[in-house]
Structures are given as C-alpha cells and as structure tokens.
Amino acid sequence: MSFVVSPTSVDEAIAFLVDNPEARPMSGGASLVAMKNARLIEASHFVSLARIDSLRGIRRNADGSVTIGGMVPHRDTAACDLLDGDLRMIRQAAGQIANRVVRNMGTIGGAVANADPAADYLPVLVCADAQVEITGPGGKRLLPIRDYLVDWYETALEPAEIVTGIALPPAGSGPSVYRKLARTPGDFATVSVACARDGDGVRVAVGACGPAPLRAPEAERALAGQLDDPAAVAAFCEALVALADPVDDVRGSAEYRLTLIPRMVAAAIRDVTGGL
Amino acid sequence: MAGKEVFALRINGREREVFARSDATLLEVLRDDLALRAAKRGCNQGVCGACTVLLDGVPVRGCLTLAGACTGREVTTLEGLAEDPITRALQETMIVSGGVQCGFCTSGMLVTARDLVAQTVTPTEGDIRKALSGNLCRCTGYVRIVEAVTDAVVALSQANTDTREAIQ
Numbered sequence: 001m002s003f004v005v006s007p008t009s010v011d012e013a014i015a016f017l018v019d020n021p022e023a024r025p026m027s028g029g030a031s032l033v034a035m036k037n038a039r040l041i042e043a044s045h046f047v048s049l050a051r052i053d054s055l056r057g058i059r060r061n062a063d064g065s066v067t068i069g070g071m072v073p074h075r076d077t078a079a080c081d082l083l084d085g086d087l088r089m090i091r092q093a094a095g096q097i098a099n100r101v102v103r104n105m106g107t108i109g110g111a112v113a114n115a116d117p118a119a120d121y122l123p124v125l126v127c128a129d130a131q132v133e134i135t136g137p138g139g140k141r142l143l144p145i146r147d148y149l150v151d152w153y154e155t156a157l158e159p160a161e162i163v164t165g166i167a168l169p170p171a172g173s174g175p176s177v178y179r180k181l182a183r184t185p186g187d188f189a190t191v192s193v194a195c196a197r198d199g200d201g202v203r204v205a206v207g208a209c210g211p212a213p214l215r216a217p218e219a220e221r222a223l224a225g226q227l228d229d230p231a232a233v234a235a236f237c238e239a240l241v242a243l244a245d246p247v248d249d250v251r252g253s254a255e256y257r258l259t260l261i262p263r264m265v266a267a268a269i270r271d272v273t274g275g276l
Numbered sequence: 277m278a279g280k281e282v283f284a285l286r287i288n289g290r291e292r293e294v295f296a297r298s299d300a301t302l303l304e305v306l307r308d309d310l311a312l313r314a315a316k317r318g319c320n321q322g323v324c325g326a327c328t329v330l331l332d333g334v335p336v337r338g339c340l341t342l343a344g345a346c347t348g349r350e351v352t353t354l355e356g357l358a359e360d361p362i363t364r365a366l367q368e369t370m371i372v373s374g375g376v377q378c379g380f381c382t383s384g385m386l387v388t389a390r391d392l393v394a395q396t397v398t399p400t401e402g403d404i405r406k407a408l409s410g411n412l413c414r415c416t417g418y419v420r421i422v423e424a425v426t427d428a429v430v431a432l433s434q435a436n437t438d439t440r441e442a443i444q
C-alpha cells in the first residue's frame with residue numbers, strides 16, 4: 001500500500017480515513033508536508049484530495065449563494081469574478097497569501113482545516129458569515145465558521161471528516177476590503193482586518209489577535225447609521241480591542257497588536273465608506 | 277510507516293521509475309535518485325524557494341510536494357527548461373548583471389521568474405519583486421536579480437519585434 005493514496009471521490013476518501021485512523025487528509029500539502037519534513041507529525045498515509053473533481057471550482061448556486069470547493073487553490077480564488085461586492089475582500093485576502101508559488105499549492109479547504117489564527121482567509125470568512133461544508137462518515141453538515149473555529153488551532157472537525165467547501169451568502173453590493181499588516185509582503189499577518197459595508201453599517205472581523213477572528217455583533221449594530229461619527233467609530237474599535245487576546249511573537253508584541261487594531265479598523269471603515 | 281515503493285514519474289518529458297521511500301518528497305527523488313540537482317534543498321519548509329519546479333506547468337515547491345502525488349503528472353525542472361527561450365534570456369541577463377553570486381537560489385529564481393515573464397506582458401519592478409518575494413537570496417540584495425529580469429523582458433520583447441519584422 002502506498003503512503004500517498006489518491007481517491008477520486010469524497011466517499012472513498014472518507015471510507016479510507018475511517019479504516020485508517022492514523023491517516024491524514026492532504027490538500028496541497030503546503031503545511032502538511034512542511035510538518036512532516038520537520039518531523040512534527042506521524043501518519044500512516046496521506047490521503048490526497050487532489051483527484052476528487054467535486055472539490056474543484058467556485059460556483060454560484062440557484063439562490064445566489066457562492067460555494068468555493070475545498071481544493072480550490074488561492075490563485076484561483078484571487079482571480080474569481082464571482083467574488084464581488086461584499087465578497088470582494090475574499091479575493092483580496094487570497095491574493096495576499098504568501099507568494100505566487102505557494103498560492104498555486106495552498107487551498108481554501110486546507111487553510112480552513114489548518115485554522116492558523118494568522119491565516120488570511122479566516123477574518124474574511126468570518127466577516128462574510130461563511131459556512132464551512134463538512135463531510136464525514138455521518139454525511140454532510142454546514143457549520144457557521146464562528147462555531148467551526150473552536151480554539152487555538154482547534155476546529156469542530158471530527159475524525160474522518162473533511163472540509164469539502166466553503167458556502168458564502170449571496171454577494172451584497174458592498175464594498176468590502178481586506179487590510180493586512182505584515183512585516184514583509186508574503187509573511188503571515190501581524191494583524192489583519194476584514195470589513196464589509198452592510199446597509200448603513202459595517203461587519204468587521206480582526207485576524208491574528210486571538211484564537212479566532214474577533215467579531216463584535218452588538219457593537220456593529222450600535223455603529224449602524226453612525227459611520228461618519230468619529231466617536232462612534234472609536235467606541236466600536238474599543239469593543240474589538242476588548243475582545244482581543246493577542247500573543248507576543250516574532251511578528252509583533254501583544255501590545256503592538258492592541259495598538260494596531262483601532263487604527264486598522266478605522267482605516268478599513270473609511271475604505272468602505274469612501275470617507276463619509 | 278515509510279517503507280519503499282516504486283514511483284512511475286514523468287520528468288522533463290521522460291518516463292522515469294524510481295524506488296524510494298514511500299513518503300519521499302519530489303525534491304528528494306529528483307536530487308537523490310535522479311541526480312537532477314538544479315532544484316536545491318534549502319529550508320525544506322517551502323519558505324526559501326530554492327526547490328521550485330513545475331508541476332503540470334505550474335510552479336510549486338519541490339520540498340512540499342510528495343513524489344507519490346506526482347504520478348500521472350508532468351514534472352519539469354530547470355534542467356528541462358534548458359531550451360526554453362524565456363529561461364535562456366533570463367540566464368543570460370543573470371550572468372551579465374551579476375545576479376548570481378553563490379548560486380544556491382538561482383535555479384528557483386529562474387523557474388519562478390520564467391513563470392512571471394511567461395504570464396505577464398510587461399511586468400513592472402513591483403511585479404518582479406512581488407513574484408520573487410518567495411525566493412530568498414542571501415548574497416545579492418536582490419537589486420541585480422530584479423535588473424536581470426527587467427533586462428530579460430526587454431530583450432525578449434526586442435526579439436519578438438525582430439521576429440515579427442522578419443516575418444513581415
């Protein structure tokens with residue numbers, strides 16, 4: 001039996017994972033093989049999802065919602081015209097991941113499964129109220145991404161379950177923006193902000209400042225209709241800072257991150273209001 | 277876990293069979309089993325870019341690609357691009373501008389830069405720097421590498437004009 005197995009259907013992949021509890025799913029391998037090379041993981045097999053056609057492509061469904069297949073590489077998401085208006089920030093985030101070579105390899109399914117708190121997809125998907133499509137031995141389920149992200153690097157995925165897609169609500173008129181502050185282009189974010197215009201208010205998610213992106217729904221409601229009021233915007237930013245639980249690491253101290261949040265959020269709100 | 281197995285691979289247009297560790301990376305197979313040593317083993321984490329090769333024509337990291345995931349696909353290394361006109365132009369300008377010092381990053385730079393030049397009509401300096409941002413060079417400070425790519429683009433468009441004029 002080969003170490004890399006390449007099933008051609010989701011059912012086949014799941015059956016293999018059920019029979020081989022020490023096997024791991026592999027999308028592009030961009031993180032999985034790096035972890036293997038660093039001897040951080042042991043696995044009986046890598047189950048490559050690359051030959052499963054149903055995991056490819058980005059499609060608009062009859063109700064206007066958009067589904068991104070789990071195996072769609074960042075390169076394709078970054079170029080997808082279906083992601084417009086308040087979904088445009090998802091394209092922007094995909095285009096700022098690493099560099100063009102890594103964007104050819106890394107996938108949205110792998111990134112969401114990996115759930116690195118600094119990953120560029122997480123804040124935009126939280127801001128878009130995306131749902132994670134999970135398929136496992138018990139069938140398919142859809143989970144709001146805020147419930148899916150459980151803790152630092154911990155998700156709601158059960159053994160033998162795989163991320164088969166990301167479901168996005170129909171695109172609103174927007175605009176939306178993704179702002180990433182990194183030490184150098186292509187690095188993981190020190191802090192990142194996703195912001196989408198929603199009627200007379202905004203939806204905002206802040207990345208890399210806790211186990212999962214920060215979102216303050218009540219403060220969003222309070223801010224509606226007051227986007228041109230600097231005091232209201234400042235209060236909104238403070239609500240997000242209060243939720244933050246950043247770490248000190250090579251990309252910046254926790255204190256630095258807390259300083260960045262209000263500045264970046266205010267700038268993102270200006271971006272989507274045309275400086276009202 | 278990892279015993280050995282036979283991989284049937286298509287590399288630089290030739291069918292190759294190798295007997296290697298089941299969990300071997302493409303980079304290991306290329307260098308250790310097939311003596312194709314243009315792709316270098318730097319960080320083995322996908323960060324440095326020295327191992328960049330083409331899989332079905334698309335640049336990927338050799339160190340993050342498993343040999344077992346490459347069956348039925350077309351692998352191209354820098355060796356396989358020896359006759360490619362864009363690669364040749366880049367090689368020449370790299371020599372002329374002094375974009376090569378120790379040479380460790382050069383293969384990966386060439387494979388990545390070739391993809392940019394093949395995909396982009398007139399890349400700006402910013403495009404070039406962005407495209408090469410995943411290829412680390414610790415010698416040159418990048419200035420001469422960026423110059424080399426810029427010069428290759430000019431040389432190639434000049435060559436194109438000359439060919440068009442010759443045809444007309």
Ligand SMILES: Cc1cc2nc3c(=O)[nH]c(=O)nc-3n(C[C@H](O)[C@H](O)[C@H](O)COP(=O)(O)OP(=O)(O)OC[C@H]3O[C@@H](n4cnc5c(N)ncnc54)[C@H](O)[C@@H]3O)c2cc1C
Pocket residue numbers: 024025026027028029030031032033034049070074096097098099102105106107108109110111113114118119120121157161162163164186187188189321322323
């Ligand atoms: C050099 C480098 C720089 C990077 N920079 C950035 C950056 O700036 N920003 C950013 O956001 N990301 C960055 N990344 C991450 C990268 O973009 C990928 O998103 C990430 O590595 C996941 O890759 P993958 O899709 O190949 O998944 P894999 O590496 O194949 O898998 C990742 C993990 O998820 C599991 N898995 C994979 N697919 C599934 C699935 N469908 N269902 C369930 N589990 C699954 C695997 O078992 C593994 O544990 C970088 C990566 C590298 C190597």
